[in-house]
Amino acid sequence: MLKVTDIDVSYKDVQVLWDISFEVKQGEFVAILGANGAGKTTTLNAISGMLNIKKGKIEFLGKDITQIPGYKIAELGIIHVPEGRRLFPEMTVRENLEVGSLFPEAKSKRKETIKKIFEQFPILEEKQNKEAGTLSGGQQQMLALGRGLMALPKLLIMDEPSLGLAPVLCKQIFDNIKEINKDGVTVLQVEQNVVQTLQMCDRAYVLENGRVSLHGTGEELLNDEHIKEAYLGI
Amino acid sequence: MEDLWIKFGQTVISGLLLGGMYSLIAMGMTLIMGVMKIINLAHGALVMVGMYVTYVCSKNFGIDPYIGMFIAMPVLFLLGCLIQKYMINRLVEQDSILPENQVLLTVGIMLVLTEGIRLFFKSDYRSVATSYSSDTVFLGAMSISVPLVIGFIITIIFTLLLHLFLTKTDLGMSIRATAQDRDAAVYMGINASKITMITFGLGAALAAAGGSLLLPLFYLFPDIGHLFTAKSFIITILGGLGSVWGAAIGGLILGLSESLGATYISMGYKDVVGLVIFLLVLLFLPGGLRSLVKR
Numbered sequence: 001m002l003k004v005t006d007i008d009v010s011y012k013d014v015q016v017l018w019d020i021s022f023e024v025k026q027g028e029f030v031a032i033l034g035a036n037g038a039g040k041t042t043t044l045n046a047i048s049g050m051l052n053i054k055k056g057k058i059e060f061l062g063k064d065i066t067q068i069p070g071y072k073i074a075e076l077g078i079i080h081v082p083e084g085r086r087l088f089p090e091m092t093v094r095e096n097l098e099v100g101s102l103f104p105e106a107k108s109k110r111k112e113t114i115k116k117i118f119e120q121f122p123i124l125e126e127k128q129n130k131e132a133g134t135l136s137g138g139q140q141q142m143l144a145l146g147r148g149l150m151a152l153p154k155l156l157i158m159d160e161p162s163l164g165l166a167p168v169l170c171k172q173i174f175d176n177i178k179e180i181n182k183d184g185v186t187v188l189q190v191e192q193n194v195v196q197t198l199q200m201c202d203r204a205y206v207l208e209n210g211r212v213s214l215h216g217t218g219e220e221l222l223n224d225e226h227i228k229e230a231y232l233g234i
Numbered sequence: 235m236e237d238l239w240i241k242f243g244q245t246v247i248s249g250l251l252l253g254g255m256y257s258l259i260a261m262g263m264t265l266i267m268g269v270m271k272i273i274n275l276a277h278g279a280l281v282m283v284g285m286y287v288t289y290v291c292s293k294n295f296g297i298d299p300y301i302g303m304f305i306a307m308p309v310l311f312l313l314g315c316l317i318q319k320y321m322i323n324r325l326v327e328q329d330s331i332l333p334e335n336q337v338l339l340t341v342g343i344m345l346v347l348t349e350g351i352r353l354f355f356k357s358d359y360r361s362v363a364t365s366y367s368s369d370t371v372f373l374g375a376m377s378i379s380v381p382l383v384i385g386f387i388i389t390i391i392f393t394l395l396l397h398l399f400l401t402k403t404d405l406g407m408s409i410r411a412t413a414q415d416r417d418a419a420v421y422m423g424i425n426a427s428k429i430t431m432i433t434f435g436l437g438a439a440l441a442a443a444g445g446s447l448l449l450p451l452f453y454l455f456p457d458i459g460h461l462f463t464a465k466s467f468i469i470t471i472l473g474g475l476g477s478v479w480g481a482a483i484g485g486l487i488l489g490l491s492e493s494l495g496a497t498y499i500s501m502g503y504k505d506v507v508g509l510v511i512f513l514l515v516l517l518f519l520p521g522g523l524r525s526l527v528k529r
Contacts, residue, residue, distance in 0.1 A: 048421060050417070050420065069425075070420040070421070071420050071423050071424055071425040071426065072423070073423075074421065074422060074423030075423050079421070080421045081421075082417070082418060082421055086415050086417065086418035086421070087415075087418070088410065088411045088414040088415055088418065088419075089414060089415075090410075090414055091407070091410060091411065091414065095401075095407060095410075098404075098407060099407050099408070099411045099419075099422055099424075100422055102404055102408065102422065102423055102424065103423060107404070147422070151422070151423065
């Protein structure tokens with residue numbers, strides 16, 4: 001579904017990604033793991049068309065999307081739920097959801113999708129007329145996820161959904177994402193919460209210093225000596 | 235004693251009516267401010283160009299200023315879009331150019347517009363004479379100028395339309411989304427540079443509307459733009475940067491205080507009142523009126 005081949009990315013003169021290659025298949029749940037500054041978010045932004053890619057190729061559903069500008073990526077079915085949620089803080093919960101569905105297809109199903117999201121997250125229905133900035137962290141993450149779903153994505157990109165959440169909320173959000181994945185949405189998730197992510201994903205790639213250093217199924221990586229030592233502290 | 239009350243009432247009402255039209259201009263500035271994150275110092279010059287368009291319609295083609303306004307607005311919308319697309323956006327795309335320099339660019343645009351107009355129209359003071367320019371209506375014993383009343387009614391209609399546009403349409407919501415978080419808007423599939431262009435056009439059109447409504451009340455000359463830049467800047471700060479309702483209320487306050495200042499201090503000092511308010515707001519309420527509403 002998504003195929004990234006040998007991409008290099010630089011911020012001005014500083015190169016941050018080298019020869020990144022990976023693949024996400026239809027219906028899969030793939031994770032990208034790594035420490036701070038390993039290039040995880042940059043990789044996601046490269047897919048979302050937010051960065052200039054010097055070298056390499058990104059294909060989505062067989063189409064070359066390497067040079068397509070960011071605002072057109074969403075319409076192709078790739079929805080990026082950014083790190084830190086990035087809601088529109090002075091718009092209401094409902095307005096945030098509506099802004100998630102601007103394309104003709106998503107717009108025609110706007111009402112039904114909102115209803116579905118309210119069923120999944122009843123708290124959002126209760127607070128639908130409150131400004132997004134007044135929600136708690138967990139509620140904001142639910143809203144960010146809901147806003148992403150409004151576009152009826154084929155591939156959902158989640159950047160650190162657990163950031164700043166208490167363990168209990170973190171588990172709940174992970175369960176929500178897993179559920180969405182089971183409903184047929186392909187998921188690509190970046191996380192620092194290594195154990196929980198490896199337990200729930202199909203496959204994972206590990207980034208170190210801007211390069212892919214390891215990949216395998218969640219189970220394989222959980223038992224990998226290097227992972228145990230570097231990320232799990234065992 | 236009764237005379238004093240009549241004088242006071244008349245001062246308050248004319249001030250509020252005039253302030254309404256200031257609001258319209260300031261709403262344009264605050265919209266641009268919201269999306270661009272810069273103060274548009276060419277805003278008054280856009281008001282001035284809008285006034286000249288309406289003036290030419292009236293003088294050369296006999297079109298009433300209140301109709302000419304609907305010619306000036308699309309013209310200025312287009313001018314605003316072009317300025318954004320071919321001048322300001324080119325700077326935005328360069329990472330090495332700081333946002334402060336975009337402000338300098340708007341100063342340059344202001345100079346070009348002002349001097350360009352001077353080339354064609356000279357520095358002469360001009361005014362449009364309409365049949366109702368000096369008409370007044372009576373409210374009890376208070377007399378209120380007709381152009382003020384018409385202008386205020388049109389302002390209210392425009393403010394409501396703008397509010398509906400920003401809250402009920404997808405384009406309006408895209409503008410607000412882009413203002414609140416540009417990157418997140420792009421993730422949602424919003425073409426932020428197109429939205430910025432439309433917003434600049436819209437801001438310029440509002441400037442033209444406000445200018446046209448004020449045309450029957452002010453003498454027109456190329457440098458009048460500075461006056462409106464200063465006024466909308468004060469209103470924008472007073473209302474809270476980027477807040478449309480803040481600008482609406484800020485405009486009324488500025489109009490009211492200018493009017494009170496002109497009546498009770500001196501006509502010559504009416505602009506000083508606005509600047510004093512500006513200083514006081516910056517010192518004691520830096521977030522503007524909007525910060526009072528927020529928790």
